[in-house]
Amino acid sequence: MLILPAVTVDRVLANLDLNLLVTLDALLRERNVTRSAEALGVSQPAVSAALARLRRHFGDPLLARTGNRYELTPLAAQLLALTGPALAGVRRVFDVTPDFDPTTIEREFTVITSDYAATEVGPLLARRLGELAPGARLRLQQTTPYTVDHAADTLRTADGLFLPHGFLTDFPYLDLYQDRWVCIVSSDNEVVGDALTLEHLATLPWVVLYNLRTAFAPAAQQLRLLGIEPRVEVVADGFLPMPFLVAGTRRVALLQERLAKRLAAPAGVRILPCPFDVVPLAEAFWWHPIYRHDPAHAWLRGVLESVGRELSAPVMSPIAETPLPDSPAAPR
Template sequence: MLMRAISRAYSGGMAVDRVLANLDLNLLVTLDTLLRERNVTRTSEQLGVSQPAVSGALARLRRHFGDPLLTRVGNRYELTPLAARVAVLTGPALAGVRRVFDSTADFDPSQLDREFTLVISDYAAAVLGPLLARRLGHLAPGVRLRLEQTTPYAVDHVADTLRAADGLVIPHGFVTELPYLDLFEDRWVCIVSEDHPTVGDTLTLHELRTLPWAVIFDRPTAFAPAARQLRMLGIEAQVDVVVDGFLQLPFLISGTRRVALIQERLARMLAPVTGIRILDCPFEVVPVAEAFWWNPMYRNDPAHAWFRELIMASAASLRTPEPRL
């Protein structure tokens, strides 16, 4: 068994290299968290992975140990006798592993010579990109930041995307079963031309049904979530312009009868130069919840860990909600 093997290795009963050859560190982390939380949902939240991924890991652990590890008692789960013994060993084992990796993680960001690639929408690049670039320029002048536009293909083939990039910035709802960091939220708003001939200070659902629209992508796996929500209300937009980026939308609205859905922060940035008005949506809209998704192969890469912390620090100011219109 995994922990018995570790225990024997510590006591000299087995060669350390043989233990490491069979040791899945990700599984060990999941085991430790499961035995502490005794709950698949809380474990997935702690690790930042999906519940199916944790359930799959638990199934592997049960096969490995030949023991259920967690058994239901009423409305909660309890550790089996074997799991209780294993729980005593996971903490020290993980502490030892962390000490090994910590010994290689000491580096000076100011001396770092590396390129970090983010696959990111033009909206997130406009809102988050400058904050991240300024911090990088100050702390790590030798680092190059590459921002690549998100495409439907990149999202549909996220495993391939994250083998070639350091991360993907995209809202929740498109990617699963990968580690992520929650960055910030934004609000969907409607935009119309400043001199729109029929729309006043508010929009109605009837106007959303009858006005022409400019939309982003408009494909089954590429869409603005707010637009999908509009369809769920039975409103099918009369689309006459489709674009592949949010930055284009205000320019295609100005001077026309069109309407579009866009993130409030971006709308506020572009309103002064595009001649648009920002209006509340006439229905309750789920907010944009942007997250940074990354390949678990970078979990123990000290430079990538530093980059993840930098992204979170850069997004900190965006976690304060914009004042309402």
């Protein structure tokens, strides 16, 4: 990796107009000067002039004509992955004020999350933001194995990540709530009676999430330590479809109890305890240390702490008449 001296970096920045970054982002996404001008609310000649400056700066055409349309050059394709995070970083710099007032903030908070965490935390968080900071926006962006495997890069370009413990270390976090892993089977599954056995888990077909080694839930990893390798029949990219992929089949799946309770009736599945001492799920909000002293981010963490307290209120379990464990929000 080429590391430029600080003086060189300062000279580069001094010779650039930050508006070019906004135009570059629009051009790379729209791949069309006219549409970019419309998106930016400026004239087409202004965008054409900016494109000419960008081409000179990068020594690359950026947009190459192919037939009746333009395609990104290899360099432009690399830049496309950088412009969004760069703009987000610039906006965060200029969002910082000495006296933070949530009622006047105009900022988009981006949280990377699974569909499960978005379902559990998202509604409460969106409601609190709407009440306390009407000018703020919340973006819930779907997580992928790549975003977790490259957490350092992910957390630099987003405000945080909803993720259970067991995947990340060495990042600050805020505990939100706890949940249980349960098993689900179709309501009409005649192979399984009132309880699942380890033999069932070893022989029945499975619905799993992602099916990548680094994406396995701790409960699934625990199952493998018991010598049981799930016979995968369906792979899903989210938790929400899993009950519907189990319904009407002999399949089994691991699911968070909170989500299973929401979806069991509409999907037509039964919730059963795992036939092994399954590790609990501890959901947390993870963020990058660069945001530790960001006033808006600190306020967001405070809002999430109150959301976590609400979610940690005891909930009666349908499979064991005991409350789900509390998880008092605790920043680290």
